[in-house]
Amino acid sequence: MSDKKQQKVQEFEYKAEMKQLLNLIVHSLYTHPEIFLRELISNASDALNKIHFDQLTENKAEGEGEELKITITLDEKERTFIIEDNGTGMSEDELIANLGTVAKSGTLGFLQALKEQQPDKSGIDANLIGQFGVGFYSVFMVTDEVTVETKTEDSQGCRWCSSGEGTYTIETIDREKRGTKISFTLKEDAKEFAEAFRVENIIRKYSNFVDFPIYLDNKKVNSITALWQRPKSDLKEEEVNEFYKFISVDYQEPLDYLHLSLEGVVNFKALLFLPKEAPMDMLYQQGALENHGPQLYVRKVMIQHECKDLLPEYLRFVKGVVETEDLPLNVSREVVQNSPVMAKIRQILTTKIIGWFESLAQDHKEKFRQFYKAFGPVVKIGLNTDFTNRDKLIELLRFESTTTEEGEFVTLREYVDRMVEDQKEIYYLSGDNRQQMLSNPNLEYFRKKGIEVLLLVDPVDVFVIPSINEYDKKPLKSIEKADIDFKAGEDEEKEALSKNMIEPVLKIFKEALGDKVEDVIESHRLVNSPVTLVSGKDAMDPQIEKMLRMMKQSEASGKKVLEINPSHAVIKNLAGLCMLNENDPIIRTTMNQLYEGALLLEGNLERTAEFVSRMNDIIEAATKQAKA
Numbered sequence: 260m261s262d263k264k265q266q267k268v269q270e271f272e273y274k275a276e277m278k279q280l281l282n283l284i285v286h287s288l289y290t291h292p293e294i295f296l297r298e299l300i301s302n303a304s305d306a307l308n309k310i311h312f313d314q315l316t317e318n319k320a321e322g323e324g325e326e327l328k329i330t331i332t333l334d335e336k337e338r339t340f341i342i343e344d345n346g347t348g349m350s351e352d353e354l355i356a357n358l359g360t361v362a363k364s365g366t367l368g369f370l371q372a373l374k375e376q377q378p379d380k381s382g383i384d385a386n387l388i389g390q391f392g393v394g395f396y397s398v399f400m401v402t403d404e405v406t407v408e409t410k411t412e413d414s415q416g417c418r419w420c421s422s423g424e425g426t427y428t429i430e431t432i433d434r435e436k437r438g439t440k441i442s443f444t445l446k447e448d449a450k451e452f453a454e455a456f457r458v459e460n461i462i463r464k465y466s467n468f469v470d471f472p473i474y475l476d477n478k479k480v481n482s483i484t485a486l487w488q489r490p491k492s493d494l495k496e497e498e499v500n501e502f503y504k505f506i507s508v509d510y511q512e513p514l515d516y517l518h519l520s521l522e523g524v525v526n527f528k529a530l531l532f533l534p535k536e537a538p539m540d541m542l543y544q545q546g547a548l549e550n551h552g553p554q555l556y557v558r559k560v561m562i563q564h565e566c567k568d569l570l571p572e573y574l575r576f577v578k579g580v581v582e583t584e585d586l587p588l589n590v591s592r593e594v595v596q597n598s599p600v601m602a603k604i605r606q607i608l609t610t611k612i613i614g615w616f617e618s619l620a621q622d623h624k625e626k627f628r629q630f631y632k633a634f635g636p637v638v639k640i641g642l643n644t645d646f647t648n649r650d651k652l653i654e655l656l657r658f659e660s661t662t663t664e665e666g667e668f669v670t671l672r673e674y675v676d677r678m679v680e681d682q683k684e685i686y687y688l689s690g691d692n693r694q695q696m697l698s699n700p701n702l703e704y705f706r707k708k709g710i711e712v713l714l715l716v717d718p719v720d721v722f723v724i725p726s727i728n729e730y731d732k733k734p735l736k737s738i739e740k741a742d743i744d745f746k747a748g749e750d751e752e753k754e755a756l757s758k759n760m761i762e763p764v765l766k767i768f769k770e771a772l773g774d775k776v777e778d779v780i781e782s783h784r785l786v787n788s789p790v791t792l793v794s795g796k797d798a799m800d801p802q803i804e805k806m807l808r809m810m811k812q813s814e815a816s817g818k819k820v821l822e823i824n825p826s827h828a829v830i831k832n833l834a835g836l837c838m839l840n841e842n843d844p845i846i847r848t849t850m851n852q853l854y855e856g857a858l859l860l861e862g863n864l865e866r867t868a869e870f871v872s873r874m875n876d877i878i879e880a881a882t883k884q885a886k887a
């Protein structure tokens with residue numbers, strides 16, 4: 260090799276994260292190797308789209324120059340595969356930036372977590388790869404070495420070569436045409452991808468809706484149709500589903516779709532979809548929705564792949580396409596963002612989408628349930644951010660309650676319609692799970708009186724529900740607050756300790772617990788339990804408090820009020836003991852144990868060892884008495 264040539268070929272090392280990522284892709288992603296083709300076509304289509312856009316904004320007449328297209332050439336005998344586009348191409352710097360590093364931060368973490376989650380740890384479903392911005396590397400599932408030759412309008416051509424094992428090389432080449440050519444020899448076990456019939460089927464399956472023609476050995480194989488342009492009655496469910504899979508890179512069919520064609524103050528067409536499940540990044544990454552949104556087309560040209568300005572954040576899980584004639588093509592993203600046309604489209608889309616949810620709730624209950632399970636927590640955020648639609652969003656809320664079965668829901672409307680006589684408030688209890696909540700002593704009064712209590716299990720609820728304040732003029736109240744007006748029935752009064760018997764118990768309770776509690780008072784809400792903890796009138800919801808502590812936002816837990824049940828045998832026994840000898844140590848031990856037992860039920864007992872040791876003391880005392 261001459262010196263000159265050696266200078267030209269430069270070897271680069273992949274960034275550390277990239278190495279691990281490649282390893283993971285090559286060795287773990289084998290469930291659908293065919294998706295490498297979808298990824299390469301999708302990249303080519305993006306590059307063509309950029310050129311198309313540039314041509315139009317620079318006011319070059321459409322069709323000027325050569326046709327924008329993707330060509331695929333196969334050689335079954337040699338097992339070679341070549342895909343070429345005349346899109347933007349890449350300069351040397353862009354090659355290094357795009358094919359040598361991972362674009363999205365956290366990608367490796369996502370994929371590793373995903374792999375761990377596979378029941379048999381066998382591999383990640385390659386269908387998911389497009390969600391992670393590492394599509395190009397899926398090519399290493401079918402080949403051991405890839406060559407990329409590329410050139411932008413005004414840079415020198417470059418050749419990038421890699422076997423996906425730690426390093427890649429770049430050299431400058433003489434290439435005249437703008438665009439990118441990717442070529443490789445297929446591995447023996449991937450030779451099917453050199454067969455035209457097989458490749459054509461894959462293109463139809465994944466890439467039928469690409470906006471540019473795809474030629475396979477000189478024959479055009481995709482149908483370029485803008486489905487959203489067609490009248491709703493013309494759409495076939497099958498092609499709509501396929502289109503959804505294409506734009507969302509989801510392997511499942513959509514839960515439902517909405518076709519819109521609006522003419523008026525603004526004109527636009529849209530085809531929108533609800534996925535069946537929340538996308539991966541939404542589960543793993545806080546604020547993931549911020550960068551999502553439907554695709555925006557202006558006069559048949561895709562302007563933005565993820566146009567977040569089309570929807571408020573709490574609706575950005577809706578996928579699809581919006582096309583309008585009312586925006587100019589040659590304006591910057593900032594102008595699009597601030598344009599009144601955009602604001603109007605966003606407003607109309609929001610109303611239409613909420614209307615869509617309402618009609619699902621009304622007419623397709625199962626679909627609505629599935630939607631609410633996947634996206635309910637996100638939609639709830641809208642209650643605190645979208646005041647125009649707040650009332651409609653409130654009607655969409657669903658809750659489990661003490662009356663519903665597990666997994667069944669009640670709306671606020673239904674709750675209010677079946678409130679018992681004289682009930683003036685809507686009651687709720689928040690907690691980690693239904694079973695734990697159902698064993699909360701604070702529910703006893705409500706059970707006895709037949710009053711329904713909403714069970715808030717979604718962690719978002721405690722931030723959202725109290726802010727509703729009231730529904731249909733009925734205030735929403737946590738049953739853990741101390742200021743609920745409980746009326747004691749006659750039976751309860753008969754059984755309860757008299758005032759002079761309860762007073763000493765309260766006094767010693769206060770002494771024994773000291774500043775662990777805000778107060779100790781007589782309870783009217785308890786039926787079967789001796790004590791319960793409730794929040795003071797001005798205290799935070801206990802769930803919020805717990806969350807803040809977990810997030811280390813708040814150190815101290817707010818003090819609670821301990822309520823004691825004057826009808827309960829344990830409290831009556833304590834009253835008797837207090838009369839005999841108020842210094843008997845078992846009294847204070849029992850009181851501390853009752854308090855910590857209440858903490859335990861709430862899921863807030865931290866010092867379990869002390870609790871158990873005290874429990875043993877009490878058992879010892881009880882068994883001694885039994886012997887005597």
Ligand SMILES: Nc1ncnc2c1ncn2[C@@H]1O[C@H](COP(=O)(O)OP(=O)(O)OP(=O)(O)O)[C@@H](O)[C@H]1O
Nearest residue numbers: 302303306348349357389391392393394395396439
């Ligand atoms: N044919 C091509 N023409 C021009 N640039 C390309 C081409 N193929 C890849 N690139 C560049 O390489 C980058 C990395 O591609 P890769 O498929 O790994 O991720 P991505 O396309 O950004 O994400 P995703 O796969 O989610 O679409 C692309 O963003 C693009 O900038």
